Amino acid sequence: MDLEFQVALRASIKEFYDHVSMQGLNINLYQRNHIIKLHSLVHHQFANDRFTPMGRYAWYASGLSREPPAPFQTANEILFPPNMLNCSETACSGTVFIECAYCNLAFCFKHFFVDCHHHMHFESITDVDSDPNYEEEF
Numbered sequence: 088m089d090l091e092f093q094v095a096l097r098a099s100i101k102e103f104y105d106h107v108s109m110q111g112l113n114i115n116l117y118q119r120n121h122i123i124k125l126h127s128l129v130h131h132q133f134a135n136d137r138f139t140p141m142g143r144y145a146w147y148a149s150g151l152s153r154e155p156p157a158p159f160q161t162a163n164e165i166l167f168p169p170n171m172l173n174c175s176e177t178a179c180s181g182t183v184f185i186e187c188a189y190c191n192l193a194f195c196f197k198h199f200f201v202d203c204h205h206h207m208h209f210e211s212i213t214d215v216d217s218d219p220n221y222e223e224e225f
Contacts, residue, residue, distance in 0.1 A: 092138075092145045095162035099129050102167060106184055106196055114201070124203065131205060135188035137165055174198055 103125055107114050116125060132138075140159030146152040171183035174195040181195025189206040198204060 091148060092133075092142050095141060096129065096133060099132070099162050099166060100125060102185075103129075103200065110196070112196065125200070128200065128203065128205065132166060132188045133162070137188050138162070 104116055106112075107116055115121060137160065140156050141162065143152065143154075143156040144159065147154065147156050165188055166185050168186055171186065171193040173179070173193070174181040174183055175192035176194065176198045179195060179198060181197060183193040184196040185199050186193045187199070187204060187206070194204055
C-alpha cells in the first residue's frame, strides 16, 4: 500500500511544513495540537471520493488486485494545483495554498489550516441534539 497512497499522504503533509518554513509563518507545526489538526485536515481531504482511484492503484501495484485502475489525478494535482492566485474567502488577498477536495475552493494557509476548513462528510449521521427520538443509553 506504500506504493502510491501513503507516499502521497506524506508528501501532502510535507507541503504544510514546507509552506510554513518558506513563508516564515509563526506557527509551530511540531506542537501536539497542530500535529493532530494537520493530520486530521489531510486525512479528511484524502477521505474524499476523488482519492479512491489512487487507493485502487495502490492495491493493483502491490499485486493485491488484478483489475487495472482507471487513470486518476495525483494528490498534488487535486490539492495543490498551479495557477491559483487568490483565496476564495471574501476580502482575503492571501496567496492560495491549497484547494479543498470537497468544495473545490482555493484557500490561503490561514483560511485552510488556522481556521480549520472542514466539511462534514457523514451526512447520514443523525444530529442527536435536534432529534426528539434520541435517547442516551448508559
